[in-house]
Amino acid sequence: MKQYKRLNSAGSTSAGKQPDPAVGRDRNNRYAVASLVALLTLACYLPSLRNDFVSLDDFGYVLDNLHIRSLNPSFFAWAFTDLSAGFWHPLVWISYAIDFAIWGVNPLGFHLTAILLHAGNTFLVVRLMEALLAAAQQSGACRLCSDERGAFIVAGVVAFLFGLHPLHVESVAWISERKDLLCGSFFLLSTIVYLHYTGALVSRRAEKFYQNRYYLLSLLLFILALASKTMAVSLPIVLLVLDWYPLGRIRSLKSSSVVILEKLPFVAASFFIAITSIIAQQSIGAMELMSVKPLSTRTLVACKAVVLYLWKMIVPLHLIPYYPYPQDVSLLSMEYAFPVLFIGGTTVAVILMARQKPLWVTIWVVYLIILLPTLGIVQVGVHSMGDRFTYLPSLAPFLLTGLGALRVWTWVVETNWLIKTAVVSAACLCSCALIYLTLQQISVWKNSMVLWNYVIEAGTPFNPLAYNNRGHVYRDRGEFDKAISDYTVAITQEPAQAEYLVSRGVALCEKGDLEQAMTDLDRAIVLSPNEYLAYNNRGTVWFRKGELGRAIEDFNRAISLKPSEFLAYQNRGTLFENKGDIDKAISDYSAVLTINPFLAGVYISRGDLYMKKGALDRAARDYLEASNLGNRRRMPGSGGRNTP
DSSP states (O other): OOOOOEEOTTSOEESSOOOOHHHHHHHHHHHHHHHHHHHHHHHHHGGGGGOOOOTTTHIIIIITOGGGGOOSHHHHHHHTTOOTTSSOOHHHHHHHHHHHHHHTTOHHHHHHHHHHHHHHHHHHHHHHHHHHHHHHHHHTSOOSOSSHHHHHHHHHHHHHHHHHOGGGHHHHHSGGGHHHHHHHHHHHHHHHHHHHHHHHHHHOTTSOGGGOHHHHHHHHHHHHHHTTOGGGGGHHHHHHHHHHTTSOOOOSHHHHHHHHHHHHHHHHHHHHHHHHHHHHHHHTTTTTHHHHSOHHHHHHHHHHHHHHHHHHHHSOOSOOSOEEOOSOOOTTSHHHHHHHHHHHHHHHHHHHTTTTOHHHHHHHHHHHHHHGGGSSSSOOSSEEEOGGGGTTTTHHHHHHHHHHHHHHHHHHTTSOHHHHHHHHHHHHHHHHHHHHHHHHHHHHTSSHHHHHHHHHHHSOSOOHHHHHHHHHHHHHTTOHHHHHHHHHHHHHHOTTOHHHHHHHHHHHHHHTOHHHHHHHHHHHHHHOTTOHHHHHHHHHHHHHHTOHHHHHHHHHHHHHHOTTOSHHHHHHHHHHHHHTOHHHHHHHHHHHHHHOTTOHHHHHHHHHHHHHHTOHHHHHHHHHHHHHHHTSOOOOOOOOTTOO
16 A cells, blocks of 8 residues: 655654654644743733723624524524624624623623633644744745744744734724634634645645645635634635745646636635625615725725834834724825835835745735735725734734744854843843733723723824714713713714714703704704614604604604614603503514513513503513513613613
8 A cells, every 4th residue: 555755744754654752742842832822812811801891883793682692593594694794704693692691791701702712813823833834844945944943933923922912902802803803713724724735735646626625624714714704805815825935836837727726716705705795884884985085095094004004013002992084185195105105115125025035025915915805995984994903914024023033043042141131131021011011902991981081082183983982981871961072072073974963962862951952863864864763862852842743753764764673662662651552552562572572671561551451461471571581691782872
């Protein structure tokens, strides 16, 4: 029987030989390095366990998400078909549902899952770097590291930066960014398995790629990455770049055609998810800036983000959870001219050095390619950039840093003890500074008030969304004057935004200023005639003014706009109850409980009405259900930030 020679991770071959004890020790050392950095990352992020949910998607993704409250077949059907968030990410919904099944509404559990995922990703980064360096040596295309110790140093530095850099806090400490962590896990695993696949080809050339288990597993992991976040669409191009260098698989037209053929299933999956995401974003109105900001403006903003991310990797200061889209963008400004010149100059330089320094080409192209889907060329949302978008792209610059650290270490070991002490001390100082900044950034996500205070104080003066969201926090606290002040700032900065007028209208209504509340809600409806919350809240104002007919008209309009939302049903039911129309009130309360069966107060209200009708059995069942909900771990179903 023919035996194939198989390359081990150190680049040697074996065929029917006894295992080399040194290989086993090297493997143990690799796992020890990976585990050590992962545990350090885990320990550093433990303070985030004290953080709360924040009013930046956490309500919509978790607290008000009725679907994640059960792990039944209907939930899984919803998770794999829902596009209401603007993306297809079923694995994110499933992970939230598992957390809720274990922890209920305790944010500690959701944060713990995030920390474990990030620590696991840090472990995978060590394995990826070692696999990449080993594959590079085996291919004969290059020798990035001359020995096992060099690989440990490079992998350790890259993983340390990945795990403990302040830029990555947003992806970990923000519960709604679970998609970054899950996508990162499967993206890294798919790449690692792909490197195993390319190594297996050396010893099994006769095998078709679609028959290779490593190839098929890599493709499956890639699909799981896509099912976590659309950003993973960049992986096929990244693998092609790695095939060119350092794997050295693209050397001729024939080899290129084979490598490209391998990527077609990856590209097909990417194309499908990209188109699905664009359609989903359009359906929820998240691409409005595409019609307002021309391609030239979006390109300039993207160029600035590319350079600013690199700068923040070097100097991680002034990290802001929300960067509003800039108002004045011009190539004549150095703020945008410099990034264009920097990107153009760097690209030309790495191309000219491609033969002598192909590594620079790989690092630069991989950084740009992974970052590209988030740069806003196809603009989604109203942000200009986000620290979370660097989660995977940062691996390319971090690899360059790791290789630089190896060169420094190689030089240092040949010097005297004084220089060694100085270099080691500088490295320790930088490491401590990174950890300190990471801990400081974790504290920014403590709760909604801390978060939005920080964004307003550290961000740009033009930040209407931040003022609006801080106004919500003040309103929830009953500090209506402060809430109205913040809403007014948001309206002044962006007067055509109906959402901010609805926010102030609600606060005015709760304060008792019904006339001013009505004025704001009327203006919001003029600006956005199909604004569900505007009609629902104006109906509440009419109700409080005693204009029951007009209130019913607005509640009816709100229900026709969004029949899947329970708030207008609940408000109309309360109105009918006050009118003494018991049957209509029961009907509306029943509609509420069909949509959201977790509202104990509505069960009590309906039970009271059943009592008035003499339906004692039905009343008893409602009271019992309310009692059970009161003793059960559950989420408050607010259903909308702007409802009184």
